[in-house]
Amino acid sequence: MGVFSALTTAVSGMTAQSYALENISGNIANSRTTGYKRVDTTFADLVPDAALNRQIAGSVAAFSQATNSIQGDLNATRIDTNVAINGDGFFVVDQRASGVGANTQFANQNLYTRRGDFDFDANGYLVNGAGYYLKGLKIDQVTGQLVGTQPEVLRITKEQFPAKATTSIEYRANIPAYPKTNNADSTVPGSELLSPAAFPASNPLSTTQGGTGIVVGSEVTNFLSRSIPGGSVTVYDQLGRATSVELRWAKTTNASAGPPATTDTWNLFVAENTGATGTAVAYRNANVSVTFGSTGQMTNPASGDIPIPTMTIGGTTITGINLTTGGNGLTQNGDVSGQIDARSIRQDGYTAGTLDRVSVSAEGQVIGTFSNGQVVALAQLSVARFNADNSLKRLDGGAFEETIESGPPIIGLGTSQLVGGSVEQSNTDIADEFSKMIVTQQAYSANTKVITTAQEMLSAVFNIIR
Structure with missing residues (x-):
């Protein structure tokens, strides 16, 4: 161990602090992104094997730490199809694979997101700002029972609600x-x-x-x-x-x-x-x-x-x-x-009607209000919970993918509630990120000082033989 080891350790410190700065910059950049979960940085020391009385501090490595389980503030949007989860859980979504309009083909995989800024596209699909399509279970309008057991992409069209004769x-x-x-x-x-x-x-x-x-x-x-x-x-x-x-x-x-x-x-x-x-x-x-x-x-x-x-x-x-x-x-x-x-x-009778508006209840039901005054549950949103939320794999657009470490999804709201007409904001705290940025900058500068000192020590060694 010696001066060269000090240089190596300082370089690892600079690399780790650069990694932390990259996460900080990403958090700040997404401070206004709906449903964004910030990425924190954790550090681990790397100690070389040595005798007990010769152990040294060693170098450092940086790792990402997810904050998927930390909820952001809920913000009212007054858009009925926007929905936020108050508590644990993720919306089940899918991606478009090919096709357009009513012939759209989906990837047929379950992804998960907290980004609830869903709105209707031209074909009656509920899609969020990142392009993910909401999944759930249809509800039979006659019996009120769920149709099927596996979540599917929801499509709600403005077809006529049939008339009912008075009985x-x-x-x-x-x-x-x-x-x-x-x-x-x-x-x-x-x-x-x-x-x-x-x-x-x-x-x-x-x-x-x-x-x-x-x-x-x-x-x-x-x-x-x-x-x-x-x-x-x-x-x-x-x-x-x-x-x-x-x-x-x-x-x-x-x-x-x-x-x-x-x-x-x-x-x-x-x-x-x-x-x-x-x-x-x-x-x-x-x-x-x-x-x-x-x-x-x-x-x-x-x-x-x-x-x-x-x-x-x-x-x-x-x-x-x-x-x-x-x-x-x-x-x-x-x-x-x-x-x-x-x-x-x-x-108890009514004339035929067309869909006027759609909202989401606290239990996750998509409620349709028709022009004939009828209010009917059209679908049940699928909400998935995980035993290890922070072990989900992060994807573009605020989506996540199941991993072995996260465990399989548990479908159901549990103790959570849905808040219609609202979205969840990023859980990034700008003030906290700037504080971490200052600390990271100072730590990076300190590592460069170590390199400068090691360089001066090497120069002194070279000057001995002159």
Whole structure:
């Protein structure tokens, strides 16, 4: 060991500090790169084999140290398809191999990234700023179940969301014990009831009460004066065509009148053609005797469902629709107004719609909002976690590749959450990098000083023989 060894050690020090400076410069250059993970530098001493009392400090080697497990700040972008991971994990992505448009072929390999600045391209693929395509699992829009088990490149097109025919009308209302119809007179018992004697052309009572269950056009005015409005709702057929369903209620018997009446009974009517004349059908009875007990709770039908009769309204045929009350949604209590208090009238059908916007939920579901008001989960993003995040192989564009040291991916969010409309910033701290740069520069200069000193010592040796 001697002066020449000192020169070699100093050179290794300069090389190591140059390596550190290279990592620092890369970190600073990517301080604004979305999802970038800085690369730190670690140093290891290299000690030559020697006797215990002759060991020396030795030279140095520099190595990279990944910071993949250190999260950067989350920044809101207000772009719905941008998404950041709050916690552990990586988005599963792929690269384009060949082709364009709908014929794009992918490399069919799983890569991983924290860069979540995804946005739609012209073909409906979600691609980030580095050109990586997002992968996940499609969701069946009918069953809501995941399709397949292996992540695939997601493609979400703006195809029409199919129409759904109305099958159920959720009805929540209170019917007054004494309906204040136009014909009702508190001094005349029974004047508030729908009496078949008042309808010579037809008997509008339900078929369960011996009536025909219809109101003809010539008796519309009389019917309206002996019934009260129950609200209206827009329903849809299988093609998504909309039509308005108008409901009216008429009381047919009072329990207080005594036998044979033992309960308060009502009939539900649906308007088929309010402009009907003569013998044409204007209103149809649902043909169900709706009864209420002394506490105002509905006692019939026991299921709480009232089938709406099949009919054609304004050229649109409606069929297979139930008025659903849930058993306790329809009550008969005292009401000074004498009118129906319809608290909620909602139906489950809708017209066809097109995709308006896409967002990402905290659970990683891609949520589509359609022009018909439907909000549907379209896909589930695949998020991979690793036992050794910092052992992933770094690739261009903020992507990583699985290695033996990192272990296989564990698909699932775990305790992490996704934040839609945001991206993760670089985890580089500019102030810290500049501090490390100063230390690195000083260490490099110190090594050059060692070389200068060794050179002076060699010169002194050469001067001995002069």
